Amino acid sequence: MTVPVEKWHGTGNDFLVVDAERYVPQRRPFARVHCDRENGVVPPAGTDGGTSGQVDSGRVAQADGGEGVRVDTDCGGDGRVGADGVLFLALEADYRPPRAVMTLVQPDGSTAPMCGNGARVAAAWAAQRTGADRIMLDTQAGTREARVDGRSVTVEMGTPSFDPADVPLDRDPPLVDEEVADLRVTAVNTGVPHAVAFVPDVDAVDLDAVAAPVRDHDLFPRGTNVTLASPRGHAASGEADGFDQRTYERGVEGETRSCGTGAVAVAAAARRLGLAEGDLTVAPPGGELSVSLPADGPATLTGPVERTFETDLPRPESVDSQSASGTPQSSGTASGSESAASGSETCASRSEPVGR
Structure with missing residues (x-):
């Protein structure tokens, strides 16, 4: 038995998307096998992850005959094997605005309460199916509103918290600009915990080497993501007007090309330390993100x-024999690359059910 999946990415943070109506009885092994960077899902032949240009640019029709998101033949996909996680999405299209229940299963089989780029992907996926430009996302970190507008997606990320109980930390006072395992870090929860360290040049640091001791430090009873940031430039006030970012993600157990909760953590920590004010551009390796x-x-x-x-992948009962062989999972027919996005308007109002 196979499961239809779609491959999406937000600034290089790539996900397999599964409609939750498709029964996947064992989500953890499904994610472990198909997200594996050596033997997981591969792009269909000739697509290079969506950059082959085999699909004409234009707009994809919705199931109801309306217009869908734009198809872009230069999608920026990198053709990598595997993914940073599997998004299982349950669409509630009869709400106004539509709602989607989002569950992210990570490559190690764990479930993340929140993922900024994953939430933006989920909103674009729901918008593609409903034609709506406003989507409510139900996550384990709470309900988040998203706006889809052209080629970008804006999502609410909640209020960053430095409270030790929220991070969580195994101590009472907040952890702000203190040394932990050779990094000076500030601990903040932006839906998931982050230990943020500001360094002169993120690219000059061996991220795996410095992050691992912090990720599993006793101060973080549930572990933490580890995010490095360095200033990109300075405004007239002397404050940074943007930051480069690299993040070692808990659950991926390695660096990802982009981390949305990490970008918000950088902005929140920079403000807490007086390094920046106002809206910021945060640039992970996969592209630029705007944080307000x-x-x-x-x-x-x-x-x-x-x-x-898009492709079809084997369900867990048929996954074990393939993963044991060490053979990469083949993909099906490419559908091209579709781009979606949203504006920067702050989201406030909530959805009401229709006909319920």
Whole structure:
């Protein structure tokens, strides 16, 4: 038995997307096998992850005959094997605005309460199916509103918290600019915990080497993501007007090309330490993200989202024999790359059910 999946990415943070109506009895082994960077899902032949240009640019029709998201033959997909996680999405299209229940299973089989880029992908996926430009996302970290507008998606990220109980930390005072395992870090929860360290040049650091001791440090009873940031430039005030970012992700157990919760963590920690004010551009290796931290509302994250291909993958009962052989999982027919996105408007209002 196989499961239809779509491959999407937000600034290089790539996910397999599965409609939750498709029964996958063992989600953890499904994610472990198909997200594996050596033997997991591969792009269909000739697509290079969506960059082959075999599909004409234009707009894809919705199931109801309306217009869908734009198809972009230069989607920026990198053709990598595997993924950073599997998004299981349950669409509630009869709400206004539509809702989607989002569950992210990571490559190690764990479930992440929140993922900024994953939420943006989920919103684009739901918008493609409903034609709506406003989507409510139900995550384990709470309900988040997203706006889809052209080529970018903006999603609410909640209010960053430095409270030790929220991070969580195994101590009472907040952890702000203190040395932990050779890094000076600030601990903040942006849906998931992050230990943020500001360094002169993120690319000059061996991330795997410095992150691993912090990720599993006793101060973090549930572990933590480890994010490095370095200033990209300075405004007239002397404050940074943007940051380069690299993140070692818990659950992936390695660096990802982009981390949305990490970008918000960088902005929140920079403000806490007086390194920056106002809206910021945060640049992980996969592209640029815009972070807004309003004083009277939730943080928002804005950036591009792209769909690179679709395929069918074996369900867990048929996965074990393939994974044991060490053979990469083959993919099916490419559908091209679809881009979706949203504006930077702060999201506030909530959805109401229709006909319920």
